[in-house]
Amino acid sequence: MSDQHQPGESPQSWEEMLRSMLGDGADEVMAEMRERGIDPTALGGAPDPVMMQYALAQVQKMLSAEGTGPVNADVAHDVARQVAVSEGDPSLTGRQAKDATDALGVAELWLDAVTDLPPAGGTRRAWNRSEWVEATLPVWNELAAPVASSVSEALATVLRDQLPDGVDDGEAVPGMPAGVLHGLGGSIDPAQMMKRLGSAVFGMQVGQAAGTLSREVFGATDVGLPLLDSPDTVLLPTNVAEFADGLDAPLEEVRQFLAVREAAHARLFTHVPWLRSHLLSIVERYARGITIDLDALEAQVRDIDLADSDALRSALSGGVFGLQNTDEQKAVLLNLETTLALVEGWVDEVSALAALPHLPHAIPLREMIRRRRAAGGPAEQTFSTLVGLELRPRRSRDAATLFAIVARAQGPEGRDAVWDHPDLLPGTEDLDDPAGYLVRREAAENEHADVDAALKEIFGEEEGQDPTGSDPEKPAGPETPTNPEKPADPEK
Structure with a gap:
């Protein structure tokens, strides 16, 4: 006779009820009951109210709000x-x-x-x-x-x-x-x-x-x-x-x-x-x-x-x-x-x-x-x-190949420098073609360098010039205008 009752049927014994409610936890509950002098397997017929209250306390413990999320x-x-x-x-x-x-x-x-x-x-x-x-x-x-x-x-x-x-x-x-x-x-x-x-x-x-x-x-x-x-x-x-x-x-x-x-x-x-x-x-x-x-x-x-x-x-x-x-x-x-x-x-x-x-x-x-x-x-x-997440560990071989290529070209320092910033990590294209990673990385670094140079030019941070646009090699003299409403006449 199976210990588990079929869906929709009422349990015929205390042991069957505990197992149906608690699954894997039933053995622990019944062990505790035995320590208190109560053997669930020896209980026949419908559970009495005292025993029912005890079992429900165990279920309540499992489902209680305390410690749950x-x-x-x-x-x-x-x-x-x-x-x-x-x-x-x-x-x-x-x-x-x-x-x-x-x-x-x-x-x-x-x-x-x-x-x-x-x-x-x-x-x-x-x-x-x-x-x-x-x-x-x-x-x-x-x-x-x-x-x-x-x-x-x-x-x-x-x-x-x-x-x-x-x-x-x-x-x-x-x-x-x-x-x-x-x-x-x-x-x-x-x-x-x-x-x-x-x-x-x-x-x-x-x-x-x-x-x-x-x-x-x-x-x-x-x-x-x-x-x-x-x-x-x-x-x-x-x-x-x-x-x-x-x-x-x-x-x-x-x-x-x-x-x-x-x-x-x-x-x-x-x-x-x-x-x-x-x-x-x-x-x-x-x-x-x-x-x-x-x-x-x-x-x-x-x-x-x-x-x-x-x-x-x-x-x-x-x-x-x-x-x-x-x-x-x-x-x-x-x-x-x-x-x-x-x-x-x-x-x-x-x-x-x-x-x-x-x-x-x-x-x-x-x-x-x-x-x-x-x-x-x-x-x-x-x-x-x-x-519900499936991983593809096969990609680790491609990643290992990529790191080996970088190490051969740039040494251990270059290999470890791949981790300098999350935005610089190799992507799926690099795992698909590890041999071309360094070429793409160099192109990306050059592109970033061009962008940085353009930003410096826009904000007036060219070499030899401070962000205000003044020439650091030419000190301000008396002709420097001090009245913003009356600029100096460049012809004088």
């Missing part, structure tokens, strides 16, 4: 921690931590030889999966918030039309156990309740994504976005060891290569001061411009059990984002994809140069990471889930 951060945190440890998350040994931090220290020395960007200057850290979740989850919540807000509003709009009249007075909602609305505050506005439920469901999605990422990432920068607000460098020894298992390269080489990439990312995000806010603002602009397909959303939630959080989460996980992006949206998306490709391309090129003299397997390791990204790495999957 577009993304329920509390739910996201709980789910992320559960997912992170679902396949094991042992505490790190002293040896694991030392090996990781030593590798990060060596990485800085190797990078000093290939780039003028100095070390990030933060603390070198070794984390397990739970620690990674704790440190990065605030950024994931921030990235998902714009879309979560739109989805919650759309969900409330759709369900407002579906809910029967009078439900705001506590009448039954199809698929939801009787008394739930009363337990959530009596005559609570059902649309407001749906917003809270949407916030909780999106919190589950964020938590699921972050928890899954914690089992895949090697450090704090794998996704190409700055997930920390500090210049720390990080390795996750457990994930590094799992990745190295089965490779031809020894663990020590794999760890060191990944440490170089982590340290290179940290240098870039720290010493290109506009880059972090630039990337996050692009993601936010894109997310805020996403439209929700109300027809698709209505079709997906029409027949689901409103008390089944797993079913609702599945309905909101895809297919409701508007596909008809505006021209502005397309431009923002292209800007984001290009910038992420440039970040990955710079790190790819600099890391390879730093590691090649020291690691025999540097070339195959570089290719392994490239293929991992091209196959759809954690960044692509997470963005797709959270904000």
Whole structure:
């Protein structure tokens, strides 16, 4: 017999009701009940009023206004921690931590030889999966918030039309156990309740994504976005060891290569001061411009059990984002994809140069990471889930080629100078034709120089002349007119 009741049916036991209402959170609630001496599986028949009140308190806790927003951060945190440890998350040994931090220290020395960007200057850290979740989850919540807000509003709009009249007075909602609305505050506005439920469901999605990422990432920068607000460098020894298992390269080489990439990312995000806010603002602009397909959303939630959080989460996980992006949206998306490709391309090129003299397997390791990204790495999957955003990591190869060309022509200084200003970053045309980038850049710089010269001429800032138009070599004499209403006669 299935633990989940079918849509429209009433739950036949307390355990079934809790699972249908709370989904993944049911086990935690039932565990707490058992600690209080109450076993839900031993309760038969209809729940008694005391037990109903207790369960509703748990649901109210999940849907309460406190700590909620577009993304329920509390739910996201709980789910992320559960997912992170679902396949094991042992505490790190002293040896694991030392090996990781030593590798990060060596990485800085190797990078000093290939780039003028100095070390990030933060603390070198070794984390397990739970620690990674704790440190990065605030950024994931921030990235998902714009879309979560739109989805919650759309969900409330759709369900407002579906809910029967009078439900705001506590009448039954199809698929939801009787008394739930009363337990959530009596005559609570059902649309407001749906917003809270949407916030909780999106919190589950964020938590699921972050928890899954914690089992895949090697450090704090794998996704190409700055997930920390500090210049720390990080390795996750457990994930590094799992990745190295089965490779031809020894663990020590794999760890060191990944440490170089982590340290290179940290240098870039720290010493290109506009880059972090630039990337996050692009993601936010894109997310805020996403439209929700109300027809698709209505079709997906029409027949689901409103008390089944797993079913609702599945309905909101895809297919409701508007596909008809505006021209502005397309431009923002292209800007984001290009910038992420440039970040990955710079790190790819600099890391390879730093590691090649020291690691025999540097070339195959570089290719392994490239293929991992091209196959759809954690960044692509997470963005797709959270904000309906598909990335194209294949562009990182073109970006790496571009940086290599610039370095050969202008040295490491010229390569790193590409990051001097966001307006000077290479565009999609440059990634399409990396070999022609320097020619186009020189032409653009000449054009800017001509514009600057013209502006100086317009404002009288030619060489040897101050902005007022007077000649600095000719001091003012008695003939200089002092009465503006009676100019000096040039014939006298």
